[in-house]
Amino acid sequence: ILTYLNSKDFSFEVIIVNDGSTDNTLETIKKLSVRIINLKINHGKGYAVQTGMKAGIGDYKLFMDADNATDILELDNFLKYINDFDIIIGSRALKNSQIIKHQPWFKELFGKVGNLIIRLLSVKNIHDTQCGFKLFNKQSAELFKQIKPSRWGFDVQILKLAQQQNLKIK
Numbered sequence: 001i002l003t004y005l006n007s008k009d010f011s012f013e014v015i016i017v018n019d020g021s022t023d024n025t026l027e028t029i030k031k032l033s034v035r036i037i038n039l040k041i042n043h044g045k046g047y048a049v050q051t052g053m054k055a056g057i058g059d060y061k062l063f064m065d066a067d068n069a070t071d072i073l074e075l076d077n078f079l080k081y082i083n084d085f086d087i088i089i090g091s092r093a094l095k096n097s098q099i100i101k102h103q104p105w106f107k108e109l110f111g112k113v114g115n116l117i118i119r120l121l122s123v124k125n126i127h128d129t130q131c132g133f134k135l136f137n138k139q140s141a142e143l144f145k146q147i148k149p150s151r152w153g154f155d156v157q158i159l160k161l162a163q164q165q166n167l168k169i170k
Contacts, residue, residue, distance in 0.1 A: 001072045002033065015055055016066070019048040044151030053136070053144040061141045065132030069101075078135045086140040086167040087159075089126070090133035123159045126169065130155055140167050 005012045014034040018026050020042030029036055037051055049063050060082060064070060070090045078088045103111075111130065118129050134155075136143075140162060147157040162169055 001068075004072045004075070011058075013056065013058065015052045017048040017052040019043060019045070044149070046147075046151055046154030047149040049154060050144050050147065050149045053141055056141070059138050060135060061138075062135045063132070070131065070133035074133060075135070081170050082135070082137065084168065085170040086137050087162055088135045088170045089128070089159075090131040091126075091128040118156055122156055123163060126159055129159055134158075 001014060005014070014032075015037060016029050016032070016034050017037045018029060018039060020039050026036075026038060035055075037055060039048065039051065043051075053061055053063060062075065062078075064072065074090060081088050115127055115129060118126075123129055143158050143161045143165075146161055147154055150157075159169065
């Protein structure tokens, strides 16, 4: 991630939120040139992402899952849309999406059914609300101050608020 970002002609900061890990994560990330927010106890993904997004100071804020399920190189695909959209989200549900490493079939099925229910009940026209690769401009990143963080489902809260405020989502 740092190699990729250092090759770009924009300034950046990388924030890693260590959500109360009990392994050697903290010692490992201390070796990196990144800003670390160390939560002493585990609060869950939603709280950790909210903490990092609120701490960032840039005009654009990207959050991505630590497992690199979506490669940082995908940011290149986002950058061409930053002037036209408030939020840009990755999606594993598009026709041209390339999933290199699949989850077990039952997890993929559960994810598809879950996203269908979310579209029917809450967030319209977004087929993969849970993808852990989302870019927010300064205005849309303010939504993180409005949500009640949870372990999971914070994505739905953010996207629902964004749609209610007529923000443009790609």
